[in-house]
Amino acid sequence: MNKVLIVFCLIFFSLSVSAQQFSQYNTNTLFDSFENPSQRSFIPDSSKGMAFNFLIPNFNVNTYLTGNMQQGIKTRLFSKDALYNTDNLKIGQGKYNHVNANVNAYAIMFKLFTSLNGDVEIGFSAQTKAEGRGYFSDESLALFGGSQNFTNNSYSNIFNDNYRYQTYHQLGFSYRERVNKKIALGFKISALLGIQYQRVDITESQINFNRATDQATLGLQGRYYDSFIPGHITAHDYLPTLRNPGAAITLGGSYITDDHITIQANIKDLGFIHWSKRSTVYDFNNSATINNLSTAPSREDTIFNTTRKLIKTNGTVQSFTTPINGHAELSATKSYWLDYNNLFKYSPTLILSKELFFSGFTGALVNHFKYKNFTVTLTTSYDDMKFFNLGTQFMVKSSNVEFFIGTDRLTNTGSLAMAAFHNENQINHIGNYTGGDLYLGFALKFGHLIEHPMNASTIPMGEKGFLGRLFGRLFKTDK
Numbered sequence: 001m002n003k004v005l006i007v008f009c010l011i012f013f014s015l016s017v018s019a020q021q022f023s024q025y026n027t028n029t030l031f032d033s034f035e036n037p038s039q040r041s042f043i044p045d046s047s048k049g050m051a052f053n054f055l056i057p058n059f060n061v062n063t064y065l066t067g068n069m070q071q072g073i074k075t076r077l078f079s080k081d082a083l084y085n086t087d088n089l090k091i092g093q094g095k096y097n098h099v100n101a102n103v104n105a106y107a108i109m110f111k112l113f114t115s116l117n118g119d120v121e122i123g124f125s126a127q128t129k130a131e132g133r134g135y136f137s138d139e140s141l142a143l144f145g146g147s148q149n150f151t152n153n154s155y156s157n158i159f160n161d162n163y164r165y166q167t168y169h170q171l172g173f174s175y176r177e178r179v180n181k182k183i184a185l186g187f188k189i190s191a192l193l194g195i196q197y198q199r200v201d202i203t204e205s206q207i208n209f210n211r212a213t214d215q216a217t218l219g220l221q222g223r224y225y226d227s228f229i230p231g232h233i234t235a236h237d238y239l240p241t242l243r244n245p246g247a248a249i250t251l252g253g254s255y256i257t258d259d260h261i262t263i264q265a266n267i268k269d270l271g272f273i274h275w276s277k278r279s280t281v282y283d284f285n286n287s288a289t290i291n292n293l294s295t296a297p298s299r300e301d302t303i304f305n306t307t308r309k310l311i312k313t314n315g316t317v318q319s320f321t322t323p324i325n326g327h328a329e330l331s332a333t334k335s336y337w338l339d340y341n342n343l344f345k346y347s348p349t350l351i352l353s354k355e356l357f358f359s360g361f362t363g364a365l366v367n368h369f370k371y372k373n374f375t376v377t378l379t380t381s382y383d384d385m386k387f388f389n390l391g392t393q394f395m396v397k398s399s400n401v402e403f404f405i406g407t408d409r410l411t412n413t414g415s416l417a418m419a420a421f422h423n424e425n426q427i428n429h430i431g432n433y434t435g436g437d438l439y440l441g442f443a444l445k446f447g448h449l450i451e452h453p454m455n456a457s458t459i460p461m462g463e464k465g466f467l468g469r470l471f472g473r474l475f476k477t478d479k
Contacts (some may be wrong), residue, residue, distance in 0.1 A: 006162070020409055021060040021104075021439050022364040023377045025349050025392040028260070028335050029402050030109050031058045035126050036266055037174050037186030038252035041112040042121060042450055046399040050447040051111045058442065059105035062409065066385065066437025069141050074427045074434065076144075078419045086145040088430060089138040092112060094154065095160045096137050099163075100386070101436075103130040109443065111174075119184075123174040123344030128195075131325045132165025135356070144300055147209050147216060147293045159205035159220065162258035165197040166322060169240045170248065170274055179472075186252045194273040195237065197227040197322060200311060206287070214294050219287035224311045228278035228292050246273030248324060251439025261334045268354065269326040277319040326356040345370040360384060373398045379408055387432055400445035409437035 024032045026039070030051045035478060039387040041051055068088045072332045075085040089095075104127060106434040111123035139158040142149040154362055169192070175187035206219040227244060229237055248271025265462035288310045333349035347368040355360050364381035376395035393406030419426040 006411065007090045007478055017392075020354075021437075022349075022351050022366050022381060023379045023391055023406050023408060023439075024353060024404070024441075025366050026264075026368070027375070027397070027404070029395075029396065029397065029404065030111060030292050032104065032172060032301060033121070033176065033403075034106065034112065034123060034154060034188065035097070035170070035268070036264065037176055037188045037250055038183070038184045038254040038264060039186070040119060040121065040176065040178070041111055042119070042445070043399065044116060044450045045120070045452055047113070047450055048400050048445040048452050049113045050449045051109070051443055051445045053106065053109045053441075053443045055107065056442045057102070057107055058109060058440070060437070060439030061076045061101070061103050062435065062437035063099075063101030064409075064412070064433045065097060067137065067140050067428070067435045068095055070430050070434045071428055072141050072145070074419050078422060078427050079424070080422060084140050084141065085428070086149050089142045089145075089149065091139055091142060091150055091472045092152070092158065093138075093447040095133055096139075099134040099136065101130070102131075103128075103287075105129075106175035111325060114175070116450065116452070119174040119176075119178040121174075123172075123188075125170075125172040125174065125178075125188075127170045127172070129170060129324075130165065133164065134161075134163035134165075136161045136163075138217055143216075143303060144208075146296070147211060147214075148234055148298065150207075150209060150407060150410040152209075153211070154208045156206050157204060158444050159207070159218075160202050162199075162201045162349065164197075164225075165468055166273065166324070167238075168195040168244070168246070168324070169193040169195065169452050171240075171419045182256045183191075188250040190248040190250075190269075190271065192246030192271060192273050193242065194227065194275055195275070196229060196233070197225060197244075197275055199223075199322075199383045201223040209293075210376040214291055214292055215397050216290045217287055218290055218306065218310065220307070220310055221285040222311070224284060226280050226282070226312075228276045228280070241371060242316070244275045246275055246324070247271055248326075259334070261332055264329075264331045264333075266329045267326065268355075269324050269328065270331065272321050273324065274321045275319055278317060279319060280315040280317050281320065282315040286311045286313045305433075323357050325358065327353055329353045343371060375404075381408065385433075402444075405438075406442045407437045407439070409435055413437055 018457050028041055030041050031114040033039045068090060071088050072086050073083045076082060106125055108126040111121055112124055114120045114284040137158055140161055169407045170190045172188045172190040174188040175304040178184045198268050200223040202220055204221040208217045248269050250268045252266045254262055256262050288306050292298060292302060331349055331351040333347055335345055335347040338344040338346055349366040361383055362383040364379060367378045373396055375395040379391035381389045391408035392410050393404060395404035414436060415426050
């Protein structure tokens with residue numbers, strides 16, 4: 001089994017949405033407006049009326065691994081001898097490791113400014129996401145190092161692991177409107193097209209070593225969900241299809257107080273995917289023999305293939321429905337000009353984020369320092385895993401051009417990059433977690449300039465948007 005497959009099995013098969021990308025909050029970029037739908041992306045008398053990423057992906061990726069596995073995974077992936085270092089693994093002590101990651105990539109982002117009366121914006125987007133979470137015992141990795149890591153001949157419930165992940169396409173329509181001087185509302189409704197789903201929950205496990213024959217008998221009990229893929233998965237299977245349909249909605253609102261504090265609330269990606277009736281649920285309770293445990297070159301393949309055959313037993317072909325990992329977020333921000341010429345601006349944003357279907361909770365403080373068209377951002381965050389993170393972002397943003405790059409896990413991303421370049425100190429370092437985070441974006445605005453009536457050559461006044469009309473009727477503000 002080569003390194004690419006090791007990464008695929010131990011990292012990608014254990015995806016999770018844990019860390020969120022916070023540094024784009026209140027930047028008014030095209031990316032920000034799709035993620036936080038009450039945010040504006042156009043400024044009248046400055047911006048042109050259409051915004052597009054020109055098919056340049058805007059994405060963010062993050063991952064982390066906690067626990068004693070860190071050194072073993074890094075030595076296998078990045079060390080020159082490519083062998084597992086299992087010295088830090090604790091056998092029979094109930095030690096577990098979390099593996100988490102998130103992928104969100106926009107292939108298409110397109111927005112139109114449609115009405116000056118209400119700052120109405122509509123948008124269309126196409127993105128691909130991956131999400132999930134994994135929880136693995138020390139013993140699960142120690143087995144890849146051979147039977148010499150286990151002093152006893154028999155163990156129970158040391159492989160009670162679980163993981164879930166799903167990948168899907170998301171096609172969205174967004175709408176944003178300023179209903180009055182203080183309130184802006186927005187939403188994004190999405191069609192979801194599922195690509196793949198897997199989930200394993202092992203409730204009981206047993207292993208018996210026969211050192212004389214260099215074998216081990218592994219027994220597992222639990223449940224395995226596997227979405228339908230016709231044949232072996234290929235690049236063609238990642239193309240959008242209606243095989244696994246779903247839907248999601250994102251709701252956002254912002255309110256400007258008398259003290260010029262902007263309070264923003266979002267319910268993000270509240271939705272589900274209905275996986276094909278040709279999918280399979282396996283209620284496995286079986287055992288199998290793993291051969292040649294002392295043969296390092298083939299051990300990985302043997303363990304992986306044996307375990308896969310073991311859990312794919314007693315299957316029932318059926319459909320099932322899964323939620324996507326939505327979030328509830330609340331933020332507050334206020335901007336301060338630091339000089340008389342209004343060249344330097346400081347904008348701190350406090351953010352609280354809670355996963356809707358899982359336990360994840362994160363608090364973040366985002367600090368934007370802007371000089372003319374340049375913005376440097378420092379972000380600090382703390383989550384329920386007791387991780388403190390420091391991030392940074394560099395952004396160039398004018399009225400009609402925007403580019404940004406950054407990370408919300410600066411030190412850990414640097415450490416992971418150094419380990420990838422065979423830095424032995426970083427490969428063998430065990431911290432709170434090993435992980436990385438990177439995001440990048442680009443967009444342009446084009447078309448006619450959005451102008452107010454007094455000096456406009458063309459005036460796209462239009463009518464007040466339907467949210468504004470509804471707000472006026474409900475609160476009797478229409479004249």
